[in-house]
Amino acid sequence: MTIGILGGGQLGRMLALAAYPLGEFISIFDPDGDCCAGHVAPVFKAGFGDTSALEAWAKACKVVTFESENIAGEVLQTVQRHTTVAPGLVSLTISQDRLLEKQRLRDLGIDTMPFAAVDSLADLQQALGNIGIPAVLKTRRGGYDGKGQRIIRSPDDAEAAFNALGRRNLIVEGFAAFSREVSIVGVRGVDGDEVIYPLTENEHRDGILRTSRNLVGDPLHAEAEHKIRRLMTDLGHVGALALELFDVQGRLIANEIAPRVHNTGHWTIEGAETSQFENHVRAITGRHLGVTETRGYCAMVNFIGSTPDLDKLLALPGVHAHFYGKTGRPGRKVGHATVVAASAQARDDAVAGINRLLAA
Amino acid sequence: MTIGILGGGQLGRMLALAAYPLGEFISIFDPDGDCCAGHVAPVFKAGFGDTSALEAWAKACKVVTFESENIAGEVLQTVQRHTTVAPGLVSLTISQDRLLEKQRLRDLGIDTMPFAAVDSLADLQQALGNIGIPAVLKTRRGGYDGKGQRIIRSPDDAEAAFNALGRRNLIVEGFAAFSREVSIVGVRGVDGDEVIYPLTENEHRDGILRTSRNLVGDPLHAEAEHKIRRLMTDLGHVGALALELFDVQGRLIANEIAPRVHNTGHWTIEGAETSQFENHVRAITGRHLGVTETRGYCAMVNFIGSTPDLDKLLALPGVHAHFYGKTGRPGRKVGHATVVAASAQARDDAVAGINRLLAA
16 A cells, blocks of 8 residues: 655655555655655655645555655544544544643653643743743744743843743643653553553753663653553554653653654664564554564664764674764754663663764 | 666665665666666666667766676676776676686685586586586576476486487586575675675575575584685675575585675565665765664575465564565465564564465
């Protein structure tokens, strides 16, 4: 069947590469004919606002998925008039608005930091009184990789942050003094079957994910798994979903939902028996989901701005390269490496080796 | 860089899928724009006899490889006037002519069955006198999957076989009363570095490969590895190479060389840390070769003529699907499954499960 993917970035590219061995065909919808998924799959080149193009494309696809929650709900609504869409509009809507997201999590009994909607300076000041300081002011929509947010460390910061972020459609949240950032990726099938990958520990720098490590036997895994199962079921989600969490003194606090394959799940390409990409494809095409068992101590290191020397990278034991074919640019994700090792030490040695290449 | 692949069948398709994560670009040269590699990579559609098309294409490729030894040497000669070719003409020439192949093997001290060139009925009768009966008469060129050969079981069969196979450019070989068919795949880099996959045991039916199993700790592996290293070095080979062997009462007899990734190495996609496809790409692009360590007890089951039910296939533990996107047709290879298991028993159970689906 032909699977349509809205967006031709690296997630679309890796979804295509996972779909081909299943005999599926891919069509990428993207305004940029030279997008990196377009190097491995045909591109239907048109703007997301071009309704008739979307309709023509949707009719040629058996199922349509998306690689980013930053597409307009109207796009998905147009597409689903002509073909099956997975995940659905509910998952998209919830995850593209931080306020709706936090409200949904709270309704499900999944702990979050205290939060409040902010559409005026008075809202903000009242909320800061309840939540306390430090707090984080964020745009409800559109932020990613640390963009669209300001930390308020004193009451004097409030007005400047409020003005900088556009004075409306904001959310303020308590600042999580976390010991670790973790995430969990689950995949839910059309029939409600669910598979869950192990909890992953993540390191960010300058708001951008740098390194993820799967956690073997982490005591908080069971709680994280419970949360993501509850969330996927509630959303009627179909496909991969990631839940980012803070570990605040052993208590898991939900931070963000991504209704798609996730950067913190890239280690599963070599590190799990079935990758998040293949399981997403299996889910949206109504197939049996694959085993998520891991192959050892795994990691993922992002390449931001530029890639390291490929030959030196390939010489590192247990390391596999994933270059996206994108042009380097500061802050841009252009590739990653995965590590699979027999021990935590061997895994961390490999990560250190990759980081030395990146620093070279 | 752009890697050119002569031929757009499933081997070209799987090479492309292995090349993309390394950030490489692919261009397939094939007269059929709808070839199955063309579903995952751009096709330069032209005939192999179209020299100016070949030249234009070659100029746009940093390196060119081939997925079949059934391309004319002239094609490779044309291409190598404009870009690097790997493997080279020597490997192609030797492996596309059974007589040159057997002579080369004999010259290297690699055991073969006794053989003789046949260009007349007198040649054949004299050879049968030396070699004995049963014997196998084969065309020197172009045969595959059991085509282009006849078994001579009595002197009376000789003339009919001779006439059926075209009366010239033939080779007659002693009939190997083998206990097992095995093969070994090696990959040699530009710098002469070599990596070797474990010996694999193969089952054919009607002349077509059905099942391969990697052999864990087989006593004949070392001898097979010695032979393939000798051969790759002698040929100055760059890329993957397969050597098919008969186990005749514990003695390894070379049967055939394939200067490319090989059907009996498909289990390496999930079964080895680095697949034969990725290592071929690494070799021809001058990269460091990857570790060939296996992930357990592995197998590959070919889908001939048609594919089994995909969903049922994916429900089998340890099984991964590789569908080629080809139309089913009797005798045509349209896909395969790989198995990775923790024990020989679990592996064989999975193979039996796949065979039950194929029989359904």
